[in-house]
Amino acid sequence: MNNDVKKCADAPTEAPTNTPGSITLKTTSEDHLIAWLAALAIAIHIIESVLPSPLPGVKPGLANVITIAVFMLYGWRTAVWVSMLRVLVGSILIGTFLSPTFMLSFSGAVASLIVLWLASRLPGEGLGPIGLCLLAAMAHMFGQFYTAYLLFIPHEGLFKLLPLLMTAAVVFGIISGIIVRSMLQHLDKVAHDILPPKRNAQES
Amino acid sequence: MTRADYLALLFAALLLPYLYVTQWTGDEAGSAISIMNGSETTQVSLAHDHTLEIDGPLGTSVIKIEDGRVRFMASPCLGKQCIHSGWLEHAGEFAACLPNRISVAVLGKTPRFDSINF
Numbered sequence: 001m002n003n004d005v006k007k008c009a010d011a012p013t014e015a016p017t018n019t020p021g022s023i024t025l026k027t028t029s030e031d032h033l034i035a036w037l038a039a040l041a042i043a044i045h046i047i048e049s050v051l052p053s054p055l056p057g058v059k060p061g062l063a064n065v066i067t068i069a070v071f072m073l074y075g076w077r078t079a080v081w082v083s084m085l086r087v088l089v090g091s092i093l094i095g096t097f098l099s100p101t102f103m104l105s106f107s108g109a110v111a112s113l114i115v116l117w118l119a120s121r122l123p124g125e126g127l128g129p130i131g132l133c134l135l136a137a138m139a140h141m142f143g144q145f146y147t148a149y150l151l152f153i154p155h156e157g158l159f160k161l162l163p164l165l166m167t168a169a170v171v172f173g174i175i176s177g178i179i180v181r182s183m184l185q186h187l188d189k190v191a192h193d194i195l196p197p198k199r200n201a202q203e204s
Numbered sequence: 205m206t207r208a209d210y211l212a213l214l215f216a217a218l219l220l221p222y223l224y225v226t227q228w229t230g231d232e233a234g235s236a237i238s239i240m241n242g243s244e245t246t247q248v249s250l251a252h253d254h255t256l257e258i259d260g261p262l263g264t265s266v267i268k269i270e271d272g273r274v275r276f277m278a279s280p281c282l283g284k285q286c287i288h289s290g291w292l293e294h295a296g297e298f299a300a301c302l303p304n305r306i307s308v309a310v311l312g313k314t315p316r317f318d319s320i321n322f
Contacts, residue, residue, distance in 0.1 A: 131209035163223040
């Protein structure tokens with residue numbers, strides 16, 4: 001009891017709120033988690049943006065590996081945070097914020113988050129990493145394709161590209177699914193005690 | 205791999221061929237052609253095989269209609285772009301001999317477009 005009171009009395013002197021005019025934001029451990037994971041996704045996003053692409057819109061989408069892994073470990077809400085922060089901060093750092101590239105990336109991310117939300121509602125054991133990545137990649141492609149069609153190139157001829165784009169989405173979706181699967185297996189083995197998985201908590 | 209994973213893979217495996225078939229084939233076959241000779245336009249059906257000889261400013265261009273397709277067979281021009289265009293069979297396809305002022309467009313039920321601007 002005494003100890004508790006003492007701790008409370010000590011707390012204001014420890015916290016850096018004494019400087020007048022400074023504001024200290026209270027951050028939760030969830031905020032820190034989101035920030036770390038989003039930083040990881042942003043780094044991958046930026047590295048990937050340097051890679052040359054054979055067709056506009058075709059990209060391995062490796063940053064989505066993080067989104068799917070976060071979705072499986074910490075649930076949909078955290079995945080939304082990480083994915084949206086990646087699109088926003090990534091575009092600001094590359095310099096494409098509010099440009100067509102950003103619109104495509106944003107709409108793709110929203111479409112794949114919608115699919116992930118639907119996947120989280122599935123009964124039974126639901127989807128594994130490969131199914132999640134595959135469906136998310138395809139949703140991403142549909143999302144950005146329709147945005148491109150509605151906003152930038154409203155011509156029927158664009159649909160001739162859809163089969164090729166969707167093939168790329170399927171191939172890269174399966175590849176990132178395999179990456180997520182081996183990543184989660186590795187995490188389960190090595191860092192089970194470091195990362196508190198909420199997978200079971202969410203299901204129950 | 206869960207059962208839902210296999211269903212997702214199956215969905216992708218069915219969607220891709222569907223997209224290729226619907227988007228890359230099924231171009232409407234042409235039913236007639238429109239021949240422009242200078243400012244004159246004439247329409248000719250693709251139903252009957254025959255050869256047309258059309259006189260332009262340079263000389264006579266020969267256009268052949270066969271099996272619902274059409275092509276330039278001979279032309280008095282230098283570049284022979286019109287002949288290299290080959291057989292035209294889908295609605296919207298087009299070949300032109302600019303030196304001889306003759307062009308051929310394949311017509312379908314619905315006109316596709318007559319110009320594209322970027």
